[in-house]
Amino acid sequence: MAEEDLPQVLAIEKASFTTPWGRWAFLVELKPPGYAFVYEEEGRILGYAVMRIVEDEGHLMNLSVAPPWRKRGIGSDLLRFCIEFCLHKGVSSLWLEVRESNEAAISLYQKMGFAVKGRRKSYYQDTGEDALLMGLSLPRKILQEAKVKAVRTMGPLCILELSLQSEIPFEPGQFVMIEAPGRPLMRPLSIFGLEKKMLKLLLRPVGTGTRALVEVHTGQTLRVLLPLGKGYPMPQGRQKAWLLAGGMGIASLFPLALKLSRKGIPVRLLWGARNSSWFPAPLLWQLTEKSISLELITEDGSMGRKGLITEVLPKEWENATVYACGPKEMMKRILSIIPPHVKVYVSLEERMACGVGACQACVLSGRGGNKLVCRDGPVFEREEIGDSLS
Amino acid sequence: MTPCLETHIGSLRLKTPLMPASGTFGYGDEYLGIISYEPLGAIVTKSLSLKPKRGNPPPRIHELPCGMLNSIGLENVGIKRFLEEKLPRLSELGLPVVVSIFGESEEEFLRVGESLKGAPSVSALEVNLSCPNVRKGGAAFGADPERVFHIIDNLKERVDLPLWAKLPPDPFHILEIAEAAQKAGAHALTLVNTLPAMAMDIQRGRPVLGGITGGLSGPALMPVALKMVYEVTRKLKIPVVAAGGISRWEDAMAFLLAGASALQIGTALFSNPRVFSEVHEGILRFMRERGMTTIEDLRGKAHEVEDHPL
Numbered sequence: 001m002a003e004e005d006l007p008q009v010l011a012i013e014k015a016s017f018t019t020p021w022g023r024w025a026f027l028v029e030l031k032p033p034g035y036a037f038v039y040e041e042e043g044r045i046l047g048y049a050v051m052r053i054v055e056d057e058g059h060l061m062n063l064s065v066a067p068p069w070r071k072r073g074i075g076s077d078l079l080r081f082c083i084e085f086c087l088h089k090g091v092s093s094l095w096l097e098v099r100e101s102n103e104a105a106i107s108l109y110q111k112m113g114f115a116v117k118g119r120r121k122s123y124y125q126d127t128g129e130d131a132l133l134m135g136l137s138l139p140r141k142i143l144q145e146a147k148v149k150a151v152r153t154m155g156p157l158c159i160l161e162l163s164l165q166s167e168i169p170f171e172p173g174q175f176v177m178i179e180a181p182g183r184p185l186m187r188p189l190s191i192f193g194l195e196k197k198m199l200k201l202l203l204r205p206v207g208t209g210t211r212a213l214v215e216v217h218t219g220q221t222l223r224v225l226l227p228l229g230k231g232y233p234m235p236q237g238r239q240k241a242w243l244l245a246g247g248m249g250i251a252s253l254f255p256l257a258l259k260l261s262r263k264g265i266p267v268r269l270l271w272g273a274r275n276s277s278w279f280p281a282p283l284l285w286q287l288t289e290k291s292i293s294l295e296l297i298t299e300d301g302s303m304g305r306k307g308l309i310t311e312v313l314p315k316e317w318e319n320a321t322v323y324a325c326g327p328k329e330m331m332k333r334i335l336s337i338i339p340p341h342v343k344v345y346v347s348l349e350e351r352m353a354c355g356v357g358a359c360q361a362c363v364l365s366g367r368g369g370n371k372l373v374c375r376d377g378p379v380f381e382r383e384e385i386g387d388s389l390s
Numbered sequence: 391m392t393p394c395l396e397t398h399i400g401s402l403r404l405k406t407p408l409m410p411a412s413g414t415f416g417y418g419d420e421y422l423g424i425i426s427y428e429p430l431g432a433i434v435t436k437s438l439s440l441k442p443k444r445g446n447p448p449p450r451i452h453e454l455p456c457g458m459l460n461s462i463g464l465e466n467v468g469i470k471r472f473l474e475e476k477l478p479r480l481s482e483l484g485l486p487v488v489v490s491i492f493g494e495s496e497e498e499f500l501r502v503g504e505s506l507k508g509a510p511s512v513s514a515l516e517v518n519l520s521c522p523n524v525r526k527g528g529a530a531f532g533a534d535p536e537r538v539f540h541i542i543d544n545l546k547e548r549v550d551l552p553l554w555a556k557l558p559p560d561p562f563h564i565l566e567i568a569e570a571a572q573k574a575g576a577h578a579l580t581l582v583n584t585l586p587a588m589a590m591d592i593q594r595g596r597p598v599l600g601g602i603t604g605g606l607s608g609p610a611l612m613p614v615a616l617k618m619v620y621e622v623t624r625k626l627k628i629p630v631v632a633a634g635g636i637s638r639w640e641d642a643m644a645f646l647l648a649g650a651s652a653l654q655i656g657t658a659l660f661s662n663p664r665v666f667s668e669v670h671e672g673i674l675r676f677m678r679e680r681g682m683t684t685i686e687d688l689r690g691k692a693h694e695v696e697d698h699p700l
Contacts, residue, residue: 084479089423141424143663184608185453185660208453225424225663351449353458353660356424358416360436360462361450370444370465 001036001048003027008045009038012066018126021062026050029061037081039065039074049078051086051094058086060096075105079112083136092140097123097131109134141228141356142168145221146178146199151214154280157204157248158214162222164197171231172256173347173379176201177355179223180209181216188352188374190252190325191227199224202251228355229378232256232345235321239343240266242317244334246309246326247273252347252378253325254283261290272297272309272326279303310334317342332389335382344382348373364388393677395670397431397651397685399629400552400577402486402513404431404652407685408642408666411607411633411656412437412490412516412556413462417476418483425663429670430485434654435472437490437518440498440505442468446601452589457608457635458657459587461601464492464521469505477509486513488554494524496531499541503549514552517541517576520583520605532558532583535570542574554631556580559611564618565625572628580631580654581622582615608657611635616648623649624693637665639672646673649690 001009006026013020029036029050039047047065051058060082065074086094097120098105114134123131146162170191177186178201187209193200205214216222232252235241241260245253250271260267269287273279275298287294296304297312305312309326310333317339324334325347338344350362350373357375364371364380366388371377376384397407409432415421418433427433445465452459467476469491480487489512493499499517506512519532519541531537532555542555555571557564559582568579584605589598597603615634623630632650636642637658645653658665682688 143424179661183453183661184456184458184657185451223662223664351451353451353460353657354414354416354420356416356420358420359414359451359460359660360416360445360465361448361460363445363448363450363465365444365447 001026001030001038001050003030005038005045005048009048012045012047012064013062015067016064019124035085037078037085039078047074047078049082051082053086053089053091056092058082058089058091058094060094063096075108076112079108083112083138086138092138094136094138096134098134099124100130100132106132106134112136137169141225142166143223143225146224148216148218148220148222149198150218151216153214154282155277157202157278157280159192160201160203160213160216162199162201162224164199164224167197168194168227170194170227172259173231173252173345174227174229175252175355175378176224176226177228177352178213178225180212181220181222182212183209185209185353186223186225186355187213188228188349188355190347190378191255192251193255194227199226202248202254204248225355229374230376232323232347232379234260234263235265236343239319239321240268242314242320242322243267243269244309244313244322244324244326244330245269245271246324246330247278249325249327249330249347250283251325253323254287256323257287257292258290261292266293268293268295270295270297270309270312272299272312272330274298275300276303310337313337321345323347328389335385335389340382345379346382346385347378348380348385349378391683393674393682394684395431395673399514399554399631399651402552402577404486406431406670407646407650407652408670409434409488409631409652409654410659410666411654412518413460414656414659417467417472418480418487419476421659421663422483426667427483427485429666431652432486432488432513433480433483434488434516435476435480435490436466437464437492437521438466438469438472438502439464439492439494440469440501442466442471446599448600449598450600450604452598452604454589454606454608454610457606457610458660459589459599459604459606460584461599461604463601469502473505473509477511481511487511488514488516490516490518490556492518492521494521496537496541496544500544500548503545503551506551507549512551514554514577515545515549516554516556516580517545518556518583520556520558530558532556532567533560533563535563535567538567539570539574542571542576546575552577554578554580556583556633558583559585559614559618559634561614561618565621568622568626568628572626576628578629578631578651579622580633581618582611582634585611585614607635609635609637612637612641612644616644619645619650620648620692623690636669637662639669639676642669642673643676643688646685646688647690647692649693651685651689 050062118133352362362373446463522528587606612635632645633654
């Protein structure tokens with residue numbers, strides 16, 4: 001927004017609010033910490049948004065669309081623009097007040113991920129109406145030097161424990177890019193655990209990168225970029241959660257199982273692997289002590305049921321949300337077996353170099369166009385995947 | 391006194407000689423909030439074509455002991471969406487934007503170039519001449535001095551922006567190709583693009599990359615690129631932006647001594663996202679220790695050593 005936009009902006013403002021902002025109110029916001037944007041079509045201003053950014057907090061102060069142009073997605077576009085602007089400014093939370101009676105606006109904000117965080121009593125002078133305070137947390141990717149605390153070998157698997165420089169919130173399903181000492185590329189690994197400053201990664205040392213990672217010594221520092229990608233959404237309503245882990249797929253489903261159980265959501269976890277050595281007792285205990293119903297499947301029958309996970313899938317899928325992570329073949333089978341009305345989230349793997357959408361290596365290509373596993377995933381809803389796995 | 395890292399590529403002034411290599415830094419904003427953009431003198435975008443391009447099937451990358459292969463296949467959103475969605479954000483960074491362009495035909499190069507006329511914050515076009523010439527059986531435009539001359543000459547006539555010709559690493563003809571670009575009026579050369587290469591999956595009996603072949607980048611490419619920068623800057627006046635395996639400040643220094651005016655870093659970002667800051671600090675420290683005040687104290691100094699042909 002520039003000063004010469006103000007006549008048009010003020011006209012929309014007058015048409016939209018009972019106590020409109022005046023010229024000076026807008027002028028102040030034209031320079032930092034104020035940021036004002038207009039939505040323009042063929043030189044005509046149809047809407048605008050005004051916000052302030054102080055340190056890592058953003059505050060949306062005004063958003064309006066000219067009455068004849070409403071219900072065309074202009075408001076959403078403006079809001080999306082503000083959110084992205086905040087992301088790029090390193091803002092960690094965005095806040096706004098909205099009239100309690102303004103259902104259209106509230107629903108727009110909710111759709112964009114805002115949640116009601118509080119209430120400001122008699123906030124609006126004209127009617128004495130309350131304002132709802134809504135907030136949106138923006139994820140931030142952080143590059144850190146993590147210190148190796150321990151490398152615990154458990155059969156063919158290994159847990160790498162690292163101490164981070166600060167506490168970082170994460171969602172199960174998200175991943176890190178971690179330096180593999182001496183290798184030209186960082187490695188993507190699911191977050192197996194992240195509590196306080198302790199990051200845990202589950203790995204199987206079979207490739208050059210994972211082998212380099214389990215050969216690190218205590219006290220060594222490794223570059224870690226996290227948290228990356230989108231995590232697993234929670235089940236809607238009164239759904240129970242069925243988790244299907246194929247081999248190393250447990251790495252991202254393990255923290256999900258713990259989170260779901262903390263929220264009191266019933267969890268049934270099927271974990272399939274080659275043989276019994278894949279199921280370290282400490283991991284099984286951690287799951288069962290949280291009353292997670294655990295079913296093990298081995299290819300050689302050395303533990304649990306014999307066969308492949310796709311051969312022992314339940315027949316009844318009512319009221320279940322499914323979360324699956326495992327080899328590509330297993331994912332394909334699962335998506336073809338589970339009835340289409342069941343909500344399924346799968347976590348996918350692809351080679352990647354940057355983890356942040358810059359290199360565009362981790363492509364998931366389908367009829368609907370290209371998606372990036374690092375940025376649009378690694379967790380996808382089955383509808384998003386479409387024909388990409390075939 | 392803090393040494394000044396300012397450098398000039400023709401009439402374009404850059405506050406530091408460092409910038410990302412095209413294709414490794416997305417559209418320029420992906421690393422915002424993760425690394426500092428302070429050490430950068432410019433942003434270089436992914437290569438853009440007239441229409442969106444879906445690129446190659448995965449796997450698109452393959453790690454090697456001393457570098458990597460990529461066959462992204464020039465996936466990009468197309469110049470129109472770039473101008474509408476990506477460029478406005480880049481403009482806010484306050485850095486010169488170098489837009490990398492390519493085409494499958496000479497006309498496409500022109501049309502992409504023309505659509506960038508008058509675009510805000512665009513300071514130069516980097517013409518990616520390593521892409522395949524579809525009409526001529528897929529050989530790179532950049533392998534043929536005549537095609538290079540034509541593309542640059544035509545662009546120069548129609549687009550009022552500095553042109554950087556980015557050339558493939560052809561060890562036997564680099565001088566000839568570079569001369570063609572200079573003669574056509576390029577403002578700078580970017581030396582070099584990735585080296586055509588491939589990897590084999592011996593278990594499955596097929597090439598590793600979805601695109602079959604790809605481009606080699608990273609430390610393995612560095613000495614190859616260094617020699618070309620040295621050779622070209624010794625013979626030609628045109629400024630050279632060096633690219634090829636720079637991963638430490640010592641590598642950057644080597645390219646400056648070899649005659650480069652600016653430096654692009656790509657693959658190293660994937661193992662060390664802080665590489666720009668580290669290289670920036672390394673160059674400053676080196677210059678300070680030796681009492682150097684400007685980049686010119688370094689640039690092309692290695693040329694002063696006489697070579698003795700056998």
